[in-house]
Amino acid sequence: MRKSKNIQLVRKLVTQCRVNICSLNLNDMKNTFVKTDFKIQGFQADRIIFDDSDLVSMDVTCRMNGQLLGTTFMFTFSNFNDLLRFSGESGEKLQLTVSDKLVSDGEKPYIIDLQQEPIVFTTCSLDLCYLIADDTTCFSVEDVMPISLVQQAKNLRINMADFSNVHLSSDSSLNIALNQVATLYRYYEGLKELNLTDEHAREKAGLKNEKLFKIAFYAAKNVK
DSSP states (O other): OHHHHHHHHHHHHHHHHHHHHHTOOTTTSSSEEEEEEEEEOOEEEEEEEEOSSSEEEEEEEEEETTEEEEEEEEEEHHHHHHHHHTSHHHHHHHHHHHHHHHHSOOOSSEEEEOSSSOEEEOSEEEEEEEEETTOTTEEEEEEEEEOOHHHHHHHHHHHHHHOTTOOOOTTOHHHHHHHHHHHHHHHHHHHHHTTOOHHHHHHHTTOOSHHHHHHHHHHHHHOO
């Protein structure tokens, strides 16, 4: 009984600390809510904490300044809902889990622990603000926008290298995009067989960009 009460107290303290961080009066601190000069287009969610308030806390792993690091994203519930809405099947499943928590009689804050089966988000671009300038331990998510299928395909190689849980299903929109990119590479190969130079064939196939060419090569060899 004592252990249960201690766990409940710790959870409340964790949530309250995060709420306090995001509720700082701008007049009390300098250099707060400074917009970052980068966007996040791929990250792994490890834990989500929320209650009946408008704030959602998400512990994540993402790449910043060339390094993978752990940090916390703070969403308004509206932005969090947009993230799930733009994230296909994974977002739909998580949306159901969140809904179940909200209608349950479970203790608050609600915690969704994803460490055993983390969810990787690669279909949205996040605009972030530092809560305190240059502090990478916690960010406010200011906007969530869907990424085009072509951009998702371009990001695929990096995301697959960073996150082991990036999976492609046969009916996913990303897999459709990969098939389209694979078609470009096969077109390039056909042009080479017609004795076009490599440079001319890549230009006609729309594969002048070196990174896109590598992604197309991978897609052609791995996507059926």
